[in-house]
Amino acid sequence: MSPYLQDLGDGVYAIDTGFQRDHFDAAYLVVEAGRAAFIDTGTNHAVPRLLGALEALGLAPTAVDWVIPTHVHLDHAGGVGLLMQSLPQARLLVHPRGARHLIDPTALYQGALAVYGDAEMQRSYGQLLGVPAERVDTSTDGQIVSLAGRALLIADTPGHARHHHCIWDARSQAWFTGDTFGLSYREFDHAEHGAWIMPTSTPVQFEPEALLASMERMLARSPRQMFLTHYGRVGGSVAEVQRLAALLRTQIAEMVAIARASQEQAERHAALKRGLEALYLRELARHGCALPLERQQSLLAMDVELNAQGLGVWLDKQAG
Incomplete structure (x- = not known):
């Protein structure tokens, strides 16, 4: 195959x-x-x-x-x-x-x-x-x-x-x-x-x-x-799927909190990216990830950027 x-x-x-x-x-x-x-x-x-x-x-x-x-x-x-x-x-x-x-x-x-x-x-x-x-x-x-x-x-x-x-x-x-x-x-x-x-x-x-x-x-x-x-x-x-779902629920709540905390900052997008990267790296450490930090950051980089963009759009809609 x-x-x-x-x-x-x-x-x-x-x-x-x-x-x-x-x-x-x-x-x-x-x-x-x-x-x-x-x-x-x-x-x-x-x-x-x-x-x-x-x-x-x-x-x-x-x-x-x-x-x-x-x-x-x-x-x-x-x-x-x-x-x-x-x-x-x-x-x-x-x-x-x-x-x-x-x-x-x-x-x-x-x-x-x-x-x-x-x-x-x-x-x-x-x-x-x-x-x-x-x-x-x-x-x-x-x-x-x-x-x-x-x-x-x-x-x-x-x-x-x-x-x-x-x-x-x-x-x-x-x-x-x-x-x-x-x-x-x-x-x-x-x-x-x-x-x-x-x-x-x-x-x-x-x-x-x-x-x-x-x-x-x-x-x-x-x-x-x-x-x-x-x-x-x-x-x-079923239990493993539920474990993953719990990780998603926790992170969604934290992503919303990061977005709200970044809302009034002058460099909002940069603040969103910093907050998201810190969240994901912290969660990966808790998971036991042993990859070098630079490799973790490289694998996360595109999603940090896009997730920050998406949270910014969401914040603007909330404000409107």
Whole structure:
């Protein structure tokens, strides 16, 4: 099997999209009775890997019935348009708030351009392609998607973004969480203490109360594992998933406190970044992380920047 394709059991495969670094961004392939669905796609640059995963598993492009991005941020859905061109039987299922952005990605591209700048957009994402409207379905909360008779439940899960839904798979007792259940990098795994996890408040629609409510809704199904876009499978038992959820709840509360404490500072963004980095490094020390400090800071740097941006947008909305 390809080094970027991981068999997670129950017909679920993780595909390392190669975005930014190894083990940072995952797409998932669910296979049932010879039919398949992609959940999240990564960027345009990931499409050869996604098609290669089909080939490695002996599946033709015509075997794919569904492409389901959890939300339309480009690390999750930037490759949707290009991928759909190679999947003639597939339907795109997207949150209703995100559908127009995948049919015509102009505004999506411009929004990301404002965050990342032109050079990074070209390097990481490339040109976005739209999906013909007649191939696009919008999801509804509680919708059941059938993959060769295998039920995939769609749940509306705002908090990270208002255009976010998650997918429950009863077979694996798992949620495909997108960014609603945070980020967990394998570099921070501890031999004794397991995975470490952190929330993501990426701009521009972070809403802490909605995020907590979405998490509780997911936890109500007693999931045994979670399939994160960033990165891979976490959990292994209901108790382990609950432990990770407790870490997320604590950090969300502390992130809100850091934001409020930074609100009146002249250099608010810098203060937010300092506060967030200190929080995450403190939590990693508590977790027993033995990586050199510089490596920890390097792994956290992009999320510290984006989380600070997102908290700044949230503060401005609260003030308005």
